[in-house]
Amino acid sequence: MxxxxxxxxxxxxxxxxxxxxxxxxxxxxxxxxxxxxxxxxxxxxxxxxxxxxxxxxxxxxxxxxxxxxxxxxSGGSGGAQPAADPVLDREQAERYVEAMRRGRWVPAVAIPMFVLAALPLLFLIAVSGESPTGWALGVGLTTLLVLVAGGVLLLVLHGSRMEEHAEVTEGRFTLTPAVRELASSLRREHRRERALALGAAILLWILAAVPVILAGVLSAPDSTAPLYGVCGTLAMVALGLFVVLRSGWSETAAGALLQEADEDDLAATSSSPAIRAIAALYWPVAAAIFLGWSFLTGDWGITWVVWPVAGVLYGGLWSLSAAIGSSDDAQRSPARRA
Incomplete structure (x- = not known):
């Protein structure tokens, strides 16, 4: 046996x-x-x-x-049973995986566009010198808005195309062994690709500080040259995002097919409605603070501190969510025992 x-x-x-x-x-x-x-x-x-x-x-x-x-x-009882989620067969799962594969470039392009949105404005300010001209500011701000609007539009269109697979993305289906095997094989086939992409992205993000450091060290105190370094940093961060997002579609698809929740996504998984609302707005607000502080003061060599501080505070928010979830579980346990 x-x-x-x-x-x-x-x-x-x-x-x-x-x-x-x-x-x-x-x-x-x-x-x-x-x-x-x-x-x-x-x-x-x-x-x-x-x-x-x-x-x-x-x-x-x-x-x-x-x-x-x-x-x-159910013991063969003929009583009415609660309505179950529909069974997801392998053919439906394969259509979802193919849709994810075809659309993998959308987040890989749209999200880096948000990072690159400020680059034209910074570059034109750097070219204009200490007193930016009106045309430089006008063109830069217009380009910023166009890139942000383009990224949002791409994500909205991608979301509308994926609506036909809403039962998969929302987890409203009954998992079967065939679908489980498909998801597992998808992870195995693309594991090396994801690992290489993540390694390249991490390398780019670590080295992203180099342009700012070099521009600050090699330029005169009152020069706008450090803005060129900021542009290089933004470009490297965006390139890293493109690399990792383009290869991450297989893991996203496999997680959806296996109905795995993203434990790091507080906006989706926290048991507290207040924390979910804060998490949904947290990083956009952090980006707005960073850009607003940077543009108003011009202290790009200092304003970067927003990101490590935001990361530490987000870790605290995650810990608070975990503590609330543990408290809720402890309160439910006596009720179950009763």
């Missing part, structure tokens, strides 16, 4: 031994063995592959709809 057989025996033991349950067990066994073979073909040992298959498999209730064993799991 194989490990998978022993696992399935334990899994099906609490339920009646009906012909439909035996058939469902055979179907599930075939799916798990196929997934095990795929992992072994990818270089895993037999024991590693079996362990991964069993670890990735959820409860029997999650696949009851697809296997047609809902009545058996």
């Amino acid at each position: 194989t490990v998978i057989d022993s696992y399935l025996d334990t899994l099906f033991a609490p339920y009646p031994d009906t012909p439909r349950m035996r058939e469902a067990r055979s179907e599930l066994r075939a799916l798990m063995e196929d997934q095990q073979q795929a992992l072994m073909d990818a270089g895993r040992t037999e024991s590693q592959a079996v362990g991964a298959v069993i670890a990735e498999f959820g409860s029997l209730e999650e696949v009851a709809a697809e296997l047609g064993i809902g009545a058996e799991l």
Whole structure:
């Protein structure tokens, strides 16, 4: 008897031994063995592959709809059951993955556009010297608004195209072994690509301070040359975002198919409505403070401190959210025990 057989025996033991349950067990066994073979073909040992298959498999209730064993799991009662989320079959999941693949360039372009929006204005101010001309300010501000508007428009259009897959993006579906296997294989196939992209992006972000440092050291005290360094920094940050966002589509798609919540997204996962509202506005407000302070004072060599301070405060906000969630769980526990 194989490990998978022993696992399935334990899994099906609490339920009646009906012909439909035996058939469902055979179907599930075939799916798990196929997934095990795929992992072994990818270089895993037999024991590693079996362990991964069993670890990735959820409860029997999650696949009851697809296997047609809902009545058996509920004890065969004929009473009305709560409406379940629709089953997501592999074909639907593959269409969602393809839509994500085709649209991967949209966030990779739109979000860096927000970072680059201020670059033309800063560059024109630097070219104009200590007293920027009206045309430089006018063209720079116009370009800034056009880039921001273009980024927003791209994201809105991408969101409208993905509305046909709303049940996936919102997690309103019943996960099946076939979809679980698709998501796992998607992660495996693109793991190296994501790792290389993330490494390149981190390198760019670490080195992004170099243009500002060099421009500040090599320029005269009253010169506008440091603005060229700021432009270089913004360009490197935007390039890093492009690289990592363009390769991150597979992880986003796999997470959605596996119904995994983004634990770092306080705006979506916090149990506190107040924290969700603050988190949704936090980084846009931080960006507005940074740009406003920088443009009004011109102290670009100092205003960067907004970002580490904002990062520390966001960590505090995350800790507060975790503490509130733990408190809520502790309050619910006595109620469950009662």
